Amino acid sequence: MVKARVTVTLKNGVLDPQGKAIGAALASLDFEGVENVRQGKVFDLELATDDRQAAKDELNAMCEKLLANTVIEDYTVEIE
Amino acid sequence: MVKARVTVTLKNGVLDPQGKAIGAALASLDFEGVENVRQGKVFDLELATDDRQAAKDELNAMCEKLLANTVIEDYTVEIE
């Protein structure tokens, strides 16, 4: 079995309303010096295979097709 | 400046409707052998400090106070 983590983040320059609101909330909770917050997603997946390269290709395909919105998001795939 | 990534994931055993639905969607897109999907969040933060240890403590406090719901979520803090 292969365990993998996919991380999906917003591309640079794309507005991140969530990150913005969280940044403001942190400031109002007296955390100082927080200059920028961007929120993204992680997906932890288990694949029933032992072929790590095949798994990686498969995961990239999953990102392109479903997990990431490649118009506004970037993704990275890590295999454990 | 310190750049950090906070990763928040659901605790083991906590039901994850989003992960489940994504697993089902992947199966319907003919991705085979996906045994388990769990969804979490990442936060990329920039802190106006050079003290990495202080930053780390601050980030842990942010997680406890806001970023994670520690009833159902775990978190990790990495500094770049």
Add this chain to the structure above:
Amino acid sequence: MPIEPEITEELVAGHGLTPEEFDRALELAGRDLTFTELGIVSAMWNEHCSYKSSKRWLRTLPTTGPRVIQGPGENAGVVDIGDGDCVVFKMESHNHPSYIEPYQGAATGIGGILRDIFTMGARPIASMNALRFGAPDHPKTRHLVSGVVAGIGGYANAFGVPTVGGELEFDERYNGNILVNAFAAGLAKSDAIFTSKAEGVGLPVVYLGAKTGRDGVGGATMASAEFDSTIEEKRPTVQVGDPFTEKCLLEACLELMASGAVIAIQDMGAAGLTCSAVEMGAKGDLGIRLDLDRVPVREADMSAYEMMLSETQERMLMVLRPEKEAQAQAIFRKWGLDFAIVGETTDDQRFSVVHGGETVADLPIRELGDAAPEYDRHWREPGRYTPIVASTVEEPEDYRAALLAVLGAPSQGSARWVWEQYDTMIQGNTVERPGGDAGIVRVEGHPRKALAFTCDVNPRYCEADPYEGGKQAVAECWRNLTAVGADPLAVTDNLNFGDPENPEIMGQLVKAIEGIAEACSWFEFPVVSGNVSLYNQTEGRSIPPTPVIAGVGLVPDWRYAASAGGAKPGDHLVLLGH
């Protein structure tokens, strides 16, 4: 300061300006254009802002009536509903952005139309959306439908406006060019309507709302890649909607308006800062001077060009009564929004923009706006389809199967799965949810009065005969309102067509408008606002002509409103009409 690119023929063409338009711009400037000016001119004179192909024909629509307080030309139309109240409404398309990124495209479409409503001082009370997608089995359709519906819900639900109607249709002709048309209506007091007409010289021009980013800055920047090595970072980005900020902006604007601080206000839509500033100045016969160093920005090192063309959502521009500055600022602080004085009104009727101490644009303001180019495009009578004679159609062998095929067609089926993803009940005034002929919403503060909303068109009819199709759309809208017991008041339209430079398509537009004008005159059902979306085509194939008509009616007593539900076994069915 980034080095600005040289203004070449390609760059001009990349900005969608014809050589004649560019010459006209040079004439206005009386010298070479700066890069920022090129951006400004292209934004103001594109089809979307200037209506250059359709203006001539839109003028033929009936736009007045005893109840009309404000016809086309402002952010939205305004119609009197008695007791000092008025309804403010408009429809707007977001077709292309929704095809590129369905969730955000649809969401920002809703955000845009809601701003049009509350900029005028009205609190939004109802929304609708007319949606057209490609064939259900086309590989992109599922993704587009789910994204668009989620985007509409994501924005409207969080903002807090009930969605009370719409249309949903599937046709392979929309495979490469879906239609997302959003309607919104709001309630205001008739004596407290706000417009974009600036008044007074030397008054502060104030920037309100969210910080400016590079969102939606035209692909034209890309075409000039050599002007900055960090172009990868500056890639034009999709606009992202932030309904939370918009809700705060709504509350802050309404508070601000109530405080008496607002002289003129305009939302920043397409080509945000440019369009809004030009419009406010041109309407008031004034000039506007902007100082870009004071514009709140989200990203460092934004050029003047980028700031002037940014389509960041959830922003407004306002002319402020100076003595109210502190109060106004406090309101915006409370709602966590930016408030910055970014310029002033002048008496020179020029639009001048300063950045980093340099004047980056200085053009006559009226010629950018009202006096933009206008075309009488070549058109020809569109081909009409010969009617099918009933006797030539073979009788179905199995009526049951035929009926099931009709009922089972995606465009005919129930749209419940769509509208259950929308908040249809928020505000507590929805009397009739989607699913009937028209949605009905009570008028707050009045014991019995309500408003009815519907939107309709049959593109197949319009293609067969644009004139009759246009008439039919108005008539259907009228019927849907009267069917629930409403007195029809007025309409807004969203004219979705293909390439106006094709005489056949232009003919469709001309004839459809003629039909709409004819029917609206006949019914005394004026058009008080609207939107035109042209160039809806892919690979040379255009969509069917789709002039959506959205109508508003007044229900004197919602208790007697009729609905499609509620029939009991044994009730009689009556067929009216012929």
Add this chain to the structure above:
Amino acid sequence: MKSAVILLPGLNRDRDMIAALTKIAGEPPVTVWQSETEIPDVDLVVVPGGFSYGDYLRAGAIAARMPVLQAVREKAEKGVRVLGVCNGFQILIEAGLLPGALMRNASLRFVCREVRLRIENADTVFTQAYEAGQVLTCPVAHHDGNYIVDKAGLKRLQDDDRIVLRYADGTNPNGSLDDIAGIVNEAGNVLGMMPHPENRIEPAHGGRDGRALFASALDMVAA
């Protein structure tokens, strides 16, 4: 009895709630802005629905950490009645006033429709005007109403009769554990619920099933 409605940016059923309380109690509630640290002397505090802070991060998470929620907590500890509806429920959970969590709906979609609600416990201050077992019709409108709690927590809720409202007749709209639609805290003075009784109080709403909830909470029940 007097009531207060808590206001936070992004809430959008605050006006519905104020209208309902005004119509039922005959006088408008006081409103308290998020930055306030004290709530006036009232008998009922209501946290209404909407999308406080856009529901960014987690539904209700940011709102729960604003100063006024500390004031709500103090009121709750003193036994004042606290009602959280929809986003209000999410906020009370994030603030630790009620157990469990509200996750994304199982369908992953926002859902707005009428559901059936069974009064499981008519002995609370919020349900005293209903009969136990009575089934109401009430609208829901939310994206994150899928209630979860660990096994031990669920058992406590069940054993102590703190599940006050359940979705009935197979109308669970969100996948909520044990069909839970509303729960009270141990002391019984804090109720959180996903459905919107404030949108079901008059004929124009299609029915008045939600009215008795406010009548109960405001002690307007004929003895």
